Amino acid sequence: MKVSKEQGDSNISEIRDSYVRDLGEDIRYWIEEDARYFLHQALSTPVMNILAKTQGAYIEDLQGKKYLDLHGNGVHNAGFSNPEVIRAVIKQLEDGLAFTPRRYSNLPAIKLARKLVDISPEGLNRVLFCPGGSEAIEMAVTLAKQFTGRWKTLSYWDSYHGNGFQSSSIGGEEHFSTGQGPMVPGAFHVEFPNYYRNPWGLEHVEDIDEQYLRQIDVILKRNPDVAAIIGEPISSTPVVPSIHYWQQVKVRCEKHGIFLIFDEIIEGLGRTGKWFASEHYVTPDVLVLGKSLGGGLLPFAGIITKEEYNTLQHRSIGHYTHEKNPLCSAAGLAAIEYIEAHSLAENANQLGQYLKGRLFELKEQFPVIGNIAGKGLHLGIDLVKDPLTKERATDYAERVMYYCLRQGVAFKVIEGNILTLRPALTICKDDADLIIESLENAFSTLTL
Amino acid sequence: MLEKLKKAEMHLKTEGDINLSVERKAWQENMDDPLTTEILEKDSLFFLHQSLSTPCLDVLESTESIYLTNVQGNKYMDFHGNSVHQLGYRNAYILDQVKKQLDILPFSPRRFTNLPAVELAEKLVNLTNGQLSRVLFAPGGTSAMSMALKLARIASGKFKTISMYDSFHGASMDSISVGGEYLFHRELGPLLPGCIHVPPVDTYRGMWYNDHTQDGDLAYANYIEYIIEKEGDIGAIVAETMRSTVVHVPSKAYWKRIRQICDKHQILLILDEVPIGMGRTGNMFAYQHYDIIPDMLVIGKGLGAGIVPMAALVCKEELNIAGHAALGHFTHEKNPLGSVAALAAIQVMEDQNVLQHVKMMDEWMQARLENLQNEHKIIGHIRGKGLLWAIELVKNRETKEKDNVVTEKILYRCLKNGLSMKVSDGNVLSLYPPLIISKNEMEIAIDIIGESIRHYE
Numbered sequence: 058m059k060v061s062k063e064q065g066d067s068n069i070s071e072i073r074d075s076y077v078r079d080l081g082e083d084i085r086y087w088i089e090e091d092a093r094y095f096l097h098q099a100l101s102t103p104v105m106n107i108l109a110k111t112q113g114a115y116i117e118d119l120q121g122k123k124y125l126d127l128h129g130n131g132v133h134n135a136g137f138s139n140p141e142v143i144r145a146v147i148k149q150l151e152d153g154l155a156f157t158p159r160r161y162s163n164l165p166a167i168k169l170a171r172k173l174v175d176i177s178p179e180g181l182n183r184v185l186f187c188p189g190g191s192e193a194i195e196m197a198v199t200l201a202k203q204f205t206g207r208w209k210t211l212s213y214w215d216s217y218h219g220n221g222f223q224s225s226s227i228g229g230e231e232h233f234s235t236g237q238g239p240m241v242p243g244a245f246h247v248e249f250p251n252y253y254r255n256p257w258g259l260e261h262v263e264d265i266d267e268q269y270l271r272q273i274d275v276i277l278k279r280n281p282d283v284a285a286i287i288g289e290p291i292s293s294t295p296v297v298p299s300i301h302y303w304q305q306v307k308v309r310c311e312k313h314g315i316f317l318i319f320d321e322i323i324e325g326l327g328r329t330g331k332w333f334a335s336e337h338y339v340t341p342d343v344l345v346l347g348k349s350l351g352g353g354l355l356p357f358a359g360i361i362t363k364e365e366y367n368t369l370q371h372r373s374i375g376h377y378t379h380e381k382n383p384l385c386s387a388a389g390l391a392a393i394e395y396i397e398a399h400s401l402a403e404n405a406n407q408l409g410q411y412l413k414g415r416l417f418e419l420k421e422q423f424p425v426i427g428n429i430a431g432k433g434l435h436l437g438i439d440l441v442k443d444p445l446t447k448e449r450a451t452d453y454a455e456r457v458m459y460y461c462l463r464q465g466v467a468f469k470v471i472e473g474n475i476l477t478l479r480p481a482l483t484i485c486k487d488d489a490d491l492i493i494e495s496l497e498n499a500f501s502t503l504t505l
Numbered sequence: 506m507l508e509k510l511k512k513a514e515m516h517l518k519t520e521g522d523i524n525l526s527v528e529r530k531a532w533q534e535n536m537d538d539p540l541t542t543e544i545l546e547k548d549s550l551f552f553l554h555q556s557l558s559t560p561c562l563d564v565l566e567s568t569e570s571i572y573l574t575n576v577q578g579n580k581y582m583d584f585h586g587n588s589v590h591q592l593g594y595r596n597a598y599i600l601d602q603v604k605k606q607l608d609i610l611p612f613s614p615r616r617f618t619n620l621p622a623v624e625l626a627e628k629l630v631n632l633t634n635g636q637l638s639r640v641l642f643a644p645g646g647t648s649a650m651s652m653a654l655k656l657a658r659i660a661s662g663k664f665k666t667i668s669m670y671d672s673f674h675g676a677s678m679d680s681i682s683v684g685g686e687y688l689f690h691r692e693l694g695p696l697l698p699g700c701i702h703v704p705p706v707d708t709y710r711g712m713w714y715n716d717h718t719q720d721g722d723l724a725y726a727n728y729i730e731y732i733i734e735k736e737g738d739i740g741a742i743v744a745e746t747m748r749s750t751v752v753h754v755p756s757k758a759y760w761k762r763i764r765q766i767c768d769k770h771q772i773l774l775i776l777d778e779v780p781i782g783m784g785r786t787g788n789m790f791a792y793q794h795y796d797i798i799p800d801m802l803v804i805g806k807g808l809g810a811g812i813v814p815m816a817a818l819v820c821k822e823e824l825n826i827a828g829h830a831a832l833g834h835f836t837h838e839k840n841p842l843g844s845v846a847a848l849a850a851i852q853v854m855e856d857q858n859v860l861q862h863v864k865m866m867d868e869w870m871q872a873r874l875e876n877l878q879n880e881h882k883i884i885g886h887i888r889g890k891g892l893l894w895a896i897e898l899v900k901n902r903e904t905k906e907k908d909n910v911v912t913e914k915i916l917y918r919c920l921k922n923g924l925s926m927k928v929s930d931g932n933v934l935s936l937y938p939p940l941i942i943s944k945n946e947m948e949i950a951i952d953i954i955g956e957s958i959r960h961y962e
Binding site: 102106108143152196240360374376 | 545
């Protein structure tokens with residue numbers, strides 16, 4: 058069976074087997090237990106290792122081996138097991154309010170909502186929470202559909218927005234919908250800008266943008282009644298679009314009365330060097346958050362939108378049990394305050410630039426590095442067999458991944474050949490150097 | 506506009522009491538605590554308004570055992586709890602276990618596993634006597650339902666489902682689509698294709714329910730086979746084992762018949778026990794009353810012990826066939842903190858013989874509510890199982906006309922007198938007490954309900 062590598066490295070491969078074989082007996086026992094009780098699926102079970110501990114930017118397996126984790130499923134902006142977040146959660150548990158039914162409110166929920174309104178771009182001032190990012194995407198789309206009275210959506214091929222049928226329909230990966238029958242109707246897709254691999258062989262950013270914008274225009278000409286355009290401001294690969302691109306998308310949204318929804322589940326809360334990636338571009342109608350909003354401990358997600366859309370009090374936008382969860386709110390607030398107090402967005406900006414500089418040095422040395430892209434601590438390395446043909450170095454990328462893993466640096470490979478580097482925003486320069494050192498060793502040791 | 510909504514759409518109040526009614530307005534106006542008002546105004550300022558949450562009823566300061574305490578220090582017995590409060594709030598053992606885990610491993614990226622996640626999976630499998638042997642976690646019941654629907658598509662190769670009108674399975678487009686409430690369907694454009702709905706068992710108002718025979722709900726099951734034969738290509742039947750909120754408890758014959766139909770037509774049976782699993786009905790899982798085994802079981806809410814959002818899909822071994830696909834690509838798939846909370850909750854249930862207590866309370870509730878019904882003509886019907894009960898209020902027992910107005914008044918009077926519960930379908934008082942409630946506490950709660958009924962009858 059062909060296994061898609063779009064969203065991450067495969068959990069079924071020879072290299073994976075050999076990696077697991079070298080782990081200790083105890084770890085292999087628990088990997089087998091995990092494989093015995095859980096449903097197997099792509100990207101999780103069978104799993105690659107057993108974790109015993111997490112701390113800051115590092116995770117630790119059952120044998121006590123530490124890894125600098127550049128993946129963390131995106132929850133680790135304030136670091137893993139952040140002591141301030143843990144303190145806030147324990148205090149909330151001891152204060153006696155871990156949960157409130159959603160017909161009641163509580164102070165932690167309101168304080169987190171107020172904080173998000175404070176730090177989010179001007180004009181975004183209404184909040185709604187739910188347990189997971191997939192559900193937050195659903196709420197954003199539901200809000201757009203109910204408010205506009207329309208039901209069509211426009212989003213991007215290869216994007217990932219969650220795993221329910223609505224978010225799978227909006228997402229553009231075969232992994233989540235192919236062979237599964239009809240999805241939610243009305244989901245149009247266009248390509249996300251790609252300046253390195255655009256199909257027209259164009260080089261100037263403006264020319265490339267025009268081609269990608271044209272794809273949107275082709276659809277909107279025939280379907281001006283789209284409820285929402287949904288995208289990540291910066292793609293997960295990552296591709297960093299020009300300001301012009303998103304400004305022009307926004308112009309089209311305003312012209313047709315379409316909601317612009319930015320999925321910042323991964324990019325929000327400091328990762329790209331600002332509180333939100335939107336701040337590099339335009340303010341959306343709805344901003345979707347998740348992952349790190351739970352402080353790296355608890356599931357939590359939500360949307361922030363504009364006052365003018367607060368008109369659906371007789372409808373259900375998100376009928377979720379944990380809508381007012383005080384424990385998750387306390388964790389989220391502590392994480393945001395930590396990010397603020399330690400200027401982690403600025404740290405992401407500075408170390409992101411530093412890492413990028415070092416990666417460009419590596420690129421001079423190793424032609425296998427075809428492209429380096431990203432913003433803040435949201436970086437990607439596109440590995441190619443040949444810089445001219447840009448043919449993806451898929452097998453090589455997997456070998457690099459396991460090589461670095463053995464050296465204590467864990468990251469994820471997406472689209473088969475792109476190494477994605479998303480460490481905790483708490484890393485220091487030594488951690489950044491560890492990443493570079495490990496990659497340099499891999500590129501020096503492994504041959505294509 | 507709201508008045509118009511109130512009149513024209515009273516029948517849409519299916520999933521709970523609405524937050525826009527006259528009674529609600531009066532409740533808000535009588536709120537004479539400046540601090541509460543100030544906080545509620547802030548809640549109203551920062552959150553999107555929607556039905557059943559913001560604008561909120563009150564502000565909570567703390568929770569303990571079966572009680573909620575508001576910022577004024579007043580207590581409510583919580584007979585609602587969004588169904589996460591099976592073991593009450595702040596169970597010392599569970600809190601302790603969660604706190605310990607915070608210092609060990611609060612989160613694990615999903616490419617890695619961890620001991621608590623595996624131990625919980627094993628425990629859940631054991632609780633089904635191994636008959637369901639594969640587990641997958643998600644942060645919420647809605648997402649767990651999405652996983653079940655995806656797995657059903659992949660396993661069956663078919664995309665149609667049969668589910669029940671009036672049912673609720675979650676708030677995402679897919680779970681809304683299989684759910685059977687117009688309130689959630691409306692104004693969202695086309696839903697997920699292939700979702701066919703059939704009438705649910707209703708032992709009080711059901712048009713096909715036969716009061717004169719023992720298994721009077723069999724027609725509902727037989728109709729499902731009729732639909733299967735006419736429609737073809739049905740991959741799965743999705744249903745709540747017992748209807749939550751308004752509470753309908755089908756007969757054993759009904760579920761055995763549906764299981765038989767599923768086997769005959771090779772259709773997967775997905776049972777949603779998100780609100781009613783984890784002991785609510787007197788068995789750990791409600792299907793265990795029926796001598797059947799579903800192909801997939803969806804649980805959530807109380808699984809996270811009222812502390813951590815946590816849900817799960819538990820299914821048969823032969824459904825472990827989607828290793829190449831993404832069933833549930835959820836960040837918190839291997840959540841160690843939620844797993845510890847769940848393991849601790851199950852431990853407490855076992856140590857305190859909670860299921861035995863619920864079974865004992867089942868008989869007591871039946872008798873006690875029958876007494877209440879005998880005293881009050883307004884009570885048209887009482888029904889339930891374990892500690893899941895419904896009291897249906899009517900203007901007239903013959904016509905069964907719903908008394909929505911009085912029901913809502915009773916709700917707010919009970920709230921005032923320290924009992925928080927939910928109104929479903931306009932005229933049903935839904936009782937979801939914590940399972941650890943004592944007979945004395947239950948007696949107090951029923952007295953509060955009785956007093957409110959007397960006051961308005």
